[in-house]
Amino acid sequence: MANNTEWNLRFDEAVDLYHKGVRGNKKAAQQAYHLFATLATEKPNHIESLGYYGSATALLARDTPIPKDKKKYALEGLRMLDQAVSNEPTNHTIRILRGNVCARMPESVFHRTSTAIEDFEMLVDAYKNDPTVLSENTYQSILNELEKAKKKIKY
Numbered sequence: 465m466a467n468n469t470e471w472n473l474r475f476d477e478a479v480d481l482y483h484k485g486v487r488g489n490k491k492a493a494q495q496a497y498h499l500f501a502t503l504a505t506e507k508p509n510h511i512e513s514l515g516y517y518g519s520a521t522a523l524l525a526r527d528t529p530i531p532k533d534k535k536k537y538a539l540e541g542l543r544m545l546d547q548a549v550s551n552e553p554t555n556h557t558i559r560i561l562r563g564n565v566c567a568r569m570p571e572s573v574f575h576r577t578s579t580a581i582e583d584f585e586m587l588v589d590a591y592k593n594d595p596t597v598l599s600e601n602t603y604q605s606i607l608n609e610l611e612k613a614k615k616k617i618k619y
Contacts, residue, residue, distance in 0.1 A: 475503055475513060482516055485523045493523040511548050515558040518544025522565045538569060542576065549583075556590060556597055559583040560606070567613050577617045584610035 478499040485493025500517035507513060522541030525534045545562040552558060563583030566576035584606050591603045598606070 471503065471506060474499060475510075478503060478520075479516060482520050482523075485520065490527045493520065493527055496520045497524055511552045511555060512557050514544055514551075515548035515555070515561045518542070518548060519561040519565050522569075526568075535573070538574065541565060542569075542574070554586075554590075556587060559587055560602070563587070563606070563609065567609050567616075571616055577613050580613045581610060581617075584613065 478496050481492045481496035481499065485496050496516070497520040500513060500520050503510070503513045504517045518541045520541075521537050521544060525537035525541060528534055528537065542565065545558070545565060548555070548558045549562055560583070563580045566574075566580035566583065569576045571577045587598065587606050588603075588610065591598050591606075595603075
C-alpha cells in the first residue's frame, strides 16, 4: 500500500509540474515529462498518467527550438493522447488534455482542430448532463476553446 501511496504522491507532483509547464516554465515541463515517463513505465494501465505523459511530451514540442524534434515530440504526444482516449473515451481529464493539445497544434501541419472540437463537444455534453463533472471555470474555459477551435477551421 505504501508503494501505491508513494506513486500517487509522485503523480500529483508530476501534475503540478505539468501545470507549471503549461504556464510557460520550460524546466518544469521537462521535469514533468521525465516523471510521467517513469510513472507510465511503473503503471502502464494508468490512463491519466498516459494522458499527462502525452500532453507533457507535446509541451516538449512547444519548447524545443529544433523543428525536427518539434514534430517528433508533437506526434509522439498525440499518439499517447489518442491511445488514452481510445482506452477510456469518457474520461474527462484525458479529453481536456487532448482537446487542449490538439487546439494548440498548427492546423496546417497536424490537422487536429476537429479532434479538439470533438473532445470539447463531448465535455460540454457531459457537463449539460451532469454539471458536477466539471467546475464552472473549466466548463467556461472549454466553451471558449470550442469557439476558438470552430473559428480556426470555419466550422
